[in-house]
Amino acid sequence: MTTVLVFLDHPGASLAKSERELLSLGASLGEVAVALADEAGPAYLDGVGSYGVREYYRPETGAVSEVLVAGKAAFLAEAVRASGAGVVLLGNAYESKEIAARLGVRLGAGVITDVVALDSDLTATKSDFAGSYTVNCRVTTDVSILTVKPNSFEAVEAGPPSTPREVPVPVELPHAVARVIGRVDKPVSGRPDLSEARVIVAGGRGVNGDFGPLEELADALGGAVGASRAATDAGWIEHSAQIGQTGKTVSPQLYISAGISGAIQQKAGMQTSKVIVAINKDADSPVFEIADFGIVGDLFTVLPQATDEIRKRGL
Amino acid sequence: MDEATAGGLRIAVLVKHVPDAQFDRHISGDDLTTVRTESILSELDEYALEAALQLVEANGGAAGGHRVTAITMGPAAAVNAVKKSLQIGADDGVHLTDEALTGSDASATSRALAALLRHLGPFDLVLTGMASTDGETSLVPAQLAERLALPQVTFAASLELTHEDGGWKLVARRDNDTFAETIEAPLPALVSVTDQINEPRYPNFKGIMAAKKKQIQVLSLADVGLQPDEVGFAGSWTKVEAAAPRPPRSQGTVITDEGDAGIRLVDFLAGQKLL
Ligand SMILES: Cc1cc2nc3c(=O)[nH]c(=O)nc-3n(C[C@H](O)[C@H](O)[C@H](O)COP(=O)(O)OP(=O)(O)OC[C@H]3O[C@@H](n4cnc5c(N)ncnc54)[C@H](O)[C@@H]3O)c2cc1C
Numbered sequence: 001m002t003t004v005l006v007f008l009d010h011p012g013a014s015l016a017k018s019e020r021e022l023l024s025l026g027a028s029l030g031e032v033a034v035a036l037a038d039e040a041g042p043a044y045l046d047g048v049g050s051y052g053v054r055e056y057y058r059p060e061t062g063a064v065s066e067v068l069v070a071g072k073a074a075f076l077a078e079a080v081r082a083s084g085a086g087v088v089l090l091g092n093a094y095e096s097k098e099i100a101a102r103l104g105v106r107l108g109a110g111v112i113t114d115v116v117a118l119d120s121d122l123t124a125t126k127s128d129f130a131g132s133y134t135v136n137c138r139v140t141t142d143v144s145i146l147t148v149k150p151n152s153f154e155a156v157e158a159g160p161p162s163t164p165r166e167v168p169v170p171v172e173l174p175h176a177v178a179r180v181i182g183r184v185d186k187p188v189s190g191r192p193d194l195s196e197a198r199v200i201v202a203g204g205r206g207v208n209g210d211f212g213p214l215e216e217l218a219d220a221l222g223g224a225v226g227a228s229r230a231a232t233d234a235g236w237i238e239h240s241a242q243i244g245q246t247g248k249t250v251s252p253q254l255y256i257s258a259g260i261s262g263a264i265q266q267k268a269g270m271q272t273s274k275v276i277v278a279i280n281k282d283a284d285s286p287v288f289e290i291a292d293f294g295i296v297g298d299l300f301t302v303l304p305q306a307t308d309e310i311r312k313r314g315l
Numbered sequence: 316m317d318e319a320t321a322g323g324l325r326i327a328v329l330v331k332h333v334p335d336a337q338f339d340r341h342i343s344g345d346d347l348t349t350v351r352t353e354s355i356l357s358e359l360d361e362y363a364l365e366a367a368l369q370l371v372e373a374n375g376g377a378a379g380g381h382r383v384t385a386i387t388m389g390p391a392a393a394v395n396a397v398k399k400s401l402q403i404g405a406d407d408g409v410h411l412t413d414e415a416l417t418g419s420d421a422s423a424t425s426r427a428l429a430a431l432l433r434h435l436g437p438f439d440l441v442l443t444g445m446a447s448t449d450g451e452t453s454l455v456p457a458q459l460a461e462r463l464a465l466p467q468v469t470f471a472a473s474l475e476l477t478h479e480d481g482g483w484k485l486v487a488r489r490d491n492d493t494f495a496e497t498i499e500a501p502l503p504a505l506v507s508v509t510d511q512i513n514e515p516r517y518p519n520f521k522g523i524m525a526a527k528k529k530q531i532q533v534l535s536l537a538d539v540g541l542q543p544d545e546v547g548f549a550g551s552w553t554k555v556e557a558a559a560p561r562p563p564r565s566q567g568t569v570i571t572d573e574g575d576a577g578i579r580l581v582d583f584l585a586g587q588k589l590l
Pocket of ligand 1 (some may be wrong): 203204205206208227228229230231242243244245246247248258259260261262263264265266269279280281282285297298299300358359510
């Protein structure tokens with residue numbers, strides 16, 4: 001049976017949804033082992049064990065994470081060798097893709113990013129050209145390295161908690177490296193993570209600096225708030241909220257686009273959303289070409305009315 | 316001036332010729348490779364070129380003996396990405412071209428570019444965009460750094476060079492969902508930059524005229540010491556088996572607000588079971 005090594009970067013207090021998806025996908029392919037570059041608490045480890053994982057790999061040296069992705073890739077390569085894994089699964093964050101990239105060179109193994117579906121013979125499905133093509137591809141080397149998009153696979157129920165066994169692996173750190181010399185944490189919003197959210201309310205230049213009505217609707221729907229580059233460039237909202245070619249790609253159940261024109265680079269990040277709603281004053285905006293439900297109107301009257309209505313219906 | 320500055324910085328910028336996203340982009344039915352008509356210099360590489368030019372300007376300009384080389388690989392037309400870079404301000408250009416490169420995935424691309432950079436080098440800094448706008452994988456910069464054993468900063472949103480103790484050092488900032496980090500690395504190094512880092516300049520008339528006199532070196536695989544089977548379809552570690560255009564999203568209902576659009580939106584969401 002194939003061993004599947006799942007790399008979990010930045011372990012939190014408990015398993016995130018995307019991490020449960022990775023573990024579940026792994027379990028559907030073979031026997032799962034986990035690699036953790038950073039320290040994880042007992043609750044997290046119990047969670048990992050509840051997916052049938054019996055062993056997790058840890059670097060013997062603590063400095064692995066200080067030297068950016070080079071150290072993590074070096075560690076992960078050792079973990080693949082120690083576990084004899086034939087498949088390596090990682091998340092789809094930029095950093096995960098970089099680690100996957102370097103791991104590929106170290107192991108002489110192919111890498112496929114942005115995987116949204118996987119056959120039992122490891123044929124992966126992804127989209128290309130900003131979502132306008134669906135591509136099936138395969139790794140042709142012995143080891144397959146895949147970075148998997150969140151929300152693409154079902155997270156199956158966990159079993160009873162159990163603590164997997166720690167397996168330390170020696171890692172030789174690359175000598176010429178970039179080092180992190182400072183880190184500032186960003187405030188946590190309390191809203192769901194953009195890449196995992198079921199509902200996203202996104203705003204563009206049309207919000208004119210006021211994301212208030214979008215935040216209220218997002219809260220009524222239990223959703224996250226996203227933005228176009230025009231809005232992040234203007235400094236109205238964090239850059240990490242940007243959706244599109246150079247921001248995040250998302251595929252929620254519902255994407256509400258408000259005051260966004262729908263330029264190709266913005267569409268690139270959201271056109272695989274299940275249902276798209278667009279609100280824009282300009283009936284000729286390209287966003288209406290892909291909207292399931294479009295409203296030509298002012299977002300400052302439409303959104304608050306919708307929020308009130310949802311609350312009124314007690315939904 | 317000490318030795319390091321006297322020699323000047325050598326900066327390589329990787330520039331890719333990619334299908335223009337403003338038009339429909341296609342994958343060919345024959346060999347499942349990208350159709351490269353209507354191609355342009357990848358917008359995301361313009362930020363890398365701009366970063367190189369700004370670093371030179373901030374560190375003594377042309378008088379400092381610094382040199383920015385625009386590098387591409389690909390079919391004959393790919394040289395247009397280099398030409399545009401020379402017009403914008405790169406000092407010289409290199410084009411690696413060979414039939415055998417067709418079909419290269421990220422691993423084969425990074426192998427070819429690594430051989431090319433070794434052949435041309437040494438460089439103090441290799442700059443790239445954060446991803447190509449066609450393949451969109453963002454794997455190549457990290458794989459190049461791994462192959463060339465260079466310190467790697469990818470997705471830099473700012474970049475500065477300082478010169479102290481006889482060596483150059485770079486400081487970069489990058490943003491993550493949960494934190495912003497500052498990174499330091501000695502040169503030589505590889506940095507990929509995001510579109511947050513600067514505002515790329517346009518070529519002006521003077522630049523366009525000056526570019527005509529700049530050199531473009533054309534190299535083949537053999538020149539950089541690679542065998543045909545190390546790149547292209549043969550040298551790739553992944554294989555595309557099928558590619559199909561996604562059916563375009565059909566337009567749904569569009570209504571004009573008559574004072575009740577918010578309510579009709581909620582009706583729609585309820586109908587879709589999205590509440
Ligand atoms: C290399 C590169 C990468 C890029 N990456 C991204 C990316 O990742 N994500 C991204 O989004 N963009 C990206 N862009 C930018 C993209 O091309 C567009 O410029 C951007 O998406 C425009 O944002 P917008 O639609 O919010 O603004 P605009 O195009 O200015 O549109 C604003 C819209 O709001 C409407 N409006 C105004 N007021 C109201 C109101 N009160 N009610 C309702 N509607 C109103 C207007 O009719 C208009 O359609 C990128 C560009 C480049 C060159």
